[in-house]
Amino acid sequence: MDARDAIDARLPDLPRLPAALPRSGVSAQARLALRQVLGDNERALAHAFHAGADVAALVQLRAGAVGAIVVHAWRSCVGEAGECALLAVGGFGRGVLFPQSDVDLLVLGGMDALARQARALEAFFACLWDIGLKPGHAVRTPADCRALAAADVSVYTSLMDARLLAGEQGLADALAALVADPALWPPGQFLAAKRAEQSARHARYDDTAYNLEPNLKDGPGGLRTLDLMCWLGRRVAGAGDFEAMAGRGLLDRTECAALERAQATLWRYRYALHLAAGRPEERLLFDYQRRLAGEFGYRDEHATNLAVEQFMQAYYRAATIAERLGVQFLERCTESLEPAAGPPRELDRDFIALGPRIELRDPDLFLRRPRAMVDVFVVPLDHPELRGLSAETMRRLQQALAHYGDGFAADAHVLAAFLALLRRGARAVEALAGMNRHGVLAAILPTFRRVVGRMQYDLFHVYTVDEHTLRVLRNIARYADPEGAAAMPLAAEVFASLDKPELLLLAALFHDIAKGRGGDHSELGEVEARAFCARLGLPxxxxxxxxxxxxxxxxxxxxxxxxxxxxxxxxxxxxxxxxxxxxxxxxxxxxxxxxxxxxxxxxxxxxxxxxxxxxxxxxxxxxADLGRPSNAGERAADCRARTRELLVEGGAGPAEAERWLDAFPQSSFLRHRPAQLARQARAIAAAGPDGVVVAVNPQSARGGSELFVCAPDRDGLFAAIAATLDRQGLGVVDARLLVGAGGRVFDTFQLLDERSGNALAPARARELETALRRVLEARELVTRVARRTLPRRLRHFQRMPQVEFADVEGATQLALVCSDRPGLLAEVAQALREARVRVHDARIATFGERVEDFFVLTDETDAVLTEAARQRLRARLLERLGADSP
Known part of the structure; x- marks a missing residue:
């Protein structure tokens, strides 16, 4: 007996459950039995799934099992009264239920009948909740249904899937007639409304299926994309599944087969996700990705091709197929409902325009002249009024790509057309994006096909490699856009000066093309780029x-x-x-x-x-022809002289300016700019020689906000500053920690708001000054680090901290590589304090979940750290960061 037979064998037990008298409700004993049967079926279905059973059979079996239990409860509570009808709607109505899918029900009846059945219906729904089904339900009259469906296309769509479970057949027929009424959401209006609904839904997911934690139901290329095709097929052509659509010419057999494969993959992923989550979770969260990859049989190949990355690539590729064919299907529906008005317009020798769409003069053009598969994406660049390719052109394109196979990439005419496109510079990017959507880019660059859907399991790269590559290209195009030029004037100026912008586009196409192969992707990509550019015939x-x-x-x-x-x-x-x-x-x-x-x-x-x-x-x-830089003494003297000039121009006397600058450590004039030092000197002068100086420049010349602290040095000062910044929700991206001859610190921090990633508003800067000055003027420094919960995403990317030391110019450099966490810098500062070391410089860098910080340290006598001191510091860091010392 196979898994399906084993499950089927359980279903006949349902009618033999202890039955209550009609309308008397379901007894406690019967409810217990129903819960038991429901649980037994869920466990049997889960076992069958893990044994490799077909998911299409399993979702239908669950819908059948749940339907039998619901009907049993209905008959026990409501009976066979012919004045109401119980219908399944939504996915349940389509006969598809995943392990945690909603059980959506509609009770239909006249107003008087529903009032008479109110207590029985209340008992029915209470019974379903008691046995663990948690149904979504609505109780309506046919008139209610019509009014709500007319006002809300989502309500109308759910009614399209309505299926009678029990009760009055006439009411179900009336609802079916209501749904079929051509006056209620005519096909054209239905299509427009569903397009708008889809656009709003996709916007919530950044309009890409390639998110790190994709929503496999509502995201682009998700199951809702396939559902939409079925709803439109039914409303536009009376064809509610892929096979029927192929019969009506809305799909060809190849497309039908591709959609069925994509649906099978998405169904299998959703089924596994529901089982793993134990709740109606539709997002492939990091919490489940590794576990599911193992369950699906994927294994790590090497550090750059993890099992989880292979698992996610299979998902992304299925979603890509669903999204691509969904776009084509929507275009076909649109064309059938909105045929082009007027005669075709001449575009060139190969293409004509039917309304806003590009058509082929010769249906066999792509087979006869393959370079036309590149040229067709160039046409909209010269005719911006065109919306894109017609559905038939899309179909011919896919057929021709399948026909040519790998030979397409070797065709010299195709390569010449591709190079001509790239030479259009920024304008070529939209054409490249279209070529990517339709698979032409991967056909020209077969190595690009290998990174389609290739994710990297970290928080730094939030898109798959192919999606990232297209975004890099779009960013390049922004250099030539007025809005982009306003935001990045230097980049726009540099881009405008390029003689051959196509070389930059080619570098963008290849920069990550070797991801996932093992080894250094930059080195492997260089080989690929060199070979392809040679095939293009570049000098x-x-x-x-x-x-x-x-x-x-x-x-x-x-x-x-x-x-x-x-x-x-x-x-x-x-x-x-x-x-x-x-x-x-x-x-x-x-x-x-x-x-x-x-x-x-x-x-x-x-x-x-x-x-x-x-x-x-x-x-x-x-x-300067790569001449060596001037020596440190000359650079420091030059900086000091320019700073003095700025102070005098601002009203200070020459002697006064010199006195202010004498307080600064000599290294300040090597590390800072004159304008920066002049601002700091004025702040010190305003506070007095012994006061605590806390000054925030909200918009520093280097981006972000600049915090300057000048105060008597004492144990825990850096830790107190770091803890305060952490409590204020501020991130440190750079730090210069210097000590003057008088034992005062001259510390400069570059800050960004942790939430927005932007500089501080003036009011926030003043709040920081007040809060930090209060901390530093206190007799006892507050160095306590605020305890915060590790965010869910970061929990999946924790790694053992790496601590390395090196000698640099009379000091010790600490390189710390570890996982990011709230309050990390404050914890590190505490460890440095506990190890009794001084911090002279810091470079703070975060890449997704990975932190790479560098500190220049000495001991309390300003000497390099001994080996014993390094080991003490290492132990303190590992203890603070929650890792055991090796």
Whole structure:
């Protein structure tokens, strides 16, 4: 006996349950029996699923089992009275119930009949709740149904799936007639309303199926996309399933088969998710992804192709198919309801326009001339009034791609057309996005197909590789857009100066194309980029530039965020590696687009300023023919002189300005800018020589907000500042912690609001000044770290902290790599205090859930840390961060 037979064998037991007399309700004993049968069926279905049973059979079996129990309760509570009808609606009405799906019911009857049955209906629904079904229900008259359905397309849609379970057949027939009434949501209005409903639903998920925790029901490419096709098929052509749609010409057999495979995958994922969650969860949360990947038989191949990533890729690919074919289906429905008016318009020798859609002159064009499959996406660039491809053109495109297979990517004419498109620069990006939606981009770049749906299991990369790549391309296109140029004037200026913007687009296409293969994706991608550019026939210098950009696309980001770019030596090393202005400009533009396209929360004014500063500094070095930077003494003297000039221009006397600057440690003039130092000097002068200075510049020149603290040094000072900033909900992105000759600290912090990622508003800056000054003026410093719950997402990405030490110019550098958590910097500051070390510099960087912080430390005598001191600090850090010392 197979799993389905075993389940079927349980269903005949239902009628033999202890039956109460009609209208007398269900006895406690009978309710217990119903609960037992329901539980037995749920367990049997779960066992069958894990044994590999067909999910399509399981969801129908559950609907049948639940339906039998519901009908049994109905007959026991309401009886066979012919004045009401019980109907299943929604998914239950379609005969499909997942383990935690809603059991939606509609009781239909006349107003008087419903009033007479009120107590019986109350007992019926109470019984269902008691046995654990938790039904969603409505009690309405036919007139109520019509009024509500006319006002709300979602109500009308649920009634389309209504199925009689028990009671008066005539009432069910009346409801079916109501739904079929052509005056109630005519096909055209129904289509428009469902399109708007879908757009609003997808907007909640960033209009992409490629979210880290996708909603497999309501997200783009989710099961609701397939449901929508069935509802529209029924309303527009009287075809309510894929097979019937194929019979009516709305789908071809290949599309029908692809949709059935996608649906099978999505159903299997949803069934497993409901079992794992034990509740009606529709989001593939991190809480379940690893577990389900193991249950589905996926295994880790290597560090860049984890089982969970393979599991999610299968989901994303099914969702992509559903979304792509759903778009085509909606277009076919639209065309059937809104045929183009007027004669076709000439576009060029290959294409004509029927209304707002592109049609082929020759139906066999794509088979006869494959480069036309690229050209068809260029047409809207020259005719912006066109909405896109017709449904028939889409179908011909898919058929031709299947016909050519791998040979499409080797066709010299196709490659020439692709290069011509790229040479249109920013305008080419929308065409590339269209080519991606229809599978043409992956056909030209077979290696791109391997990253379609390829996720990275972390919180840094919130999109799959292919979706990220398209977002990087769109960010590049923004450089040429007036709105984008206003937001990024330097990037827009640099982009406008490029002689060959196609090289930047090619680098963007290839920069992550080797993700998931194992090894360094930058090195592997360089090989791919070089080979493809050679096939395009690019000159050798252009090939070299694209390959270099792919190989080093992380260089500028890493340099800016992990090193001190106010140090001329750092800038010089970067400029030497870049080599010339052309490489620098392309790398700058690619870096911005890459960071902003990785995670919307990553890009902020701080990073924009950081990269702009590095670009400008490196450009200066390159203009100087890569000469060595001036020595530290000369740079410090120059900075001090310019700071003095600013102070005198602001009204200070020359001697007074010199006296103010004498208080600063010499290293201030190497680490800070004159305008910054002048502002700090004025703040110190206003507070007096012995006062506590807390000054916040809400909008600093480097992006974010700048906090300056000058106060007598004492144990726990940095820990108190860090704890206060944590309580204020502020993140530290950079810190300069210096000690003057008089034993006073000169600490500068760059801050961002942790929630918004933006600089502080003036009122918030004043609140911070007041709060921090109160802490620092107190006799006892408050260093207590506020305890906060670890956010759900972060719980799945906790890793053992890595602590490394190195000697740097008379001090010790601490490199800390660990998982992010609320209050992390405050905890680290506490550990540093407990280990009795001094902090002179800090670089704070967070990449999703991964934190990479660097601190320059000495002991209390300003000497490098001994080995014993390093081990004590390591132990303190591991203890504070919740890890055992090795």
């Amino acid at each position: 050798e210098p252009d090939v070299d530039l694209v390959a270099w950009l792919v190989r080093w696309h992380l260089l500028m980001s890493v340099t800016a965020q992990r090193q001190d770019i106010t140090d001329p030596d750092v800038v010089h090393r970067f400029a030497v590696q870049v080599g010339d202005r052309e490489h620098l400009d392309h790398l700058y533009l690619l870096t911005i687009a890459d960071i902003a396209g990785t995670n919307p929360k990553l890009w902020n004014e701080w990073k924009a300023r950081l990269l702009a500063d590095l670009h400008m500094a490196a450009r200066y070095v390159l203009r």
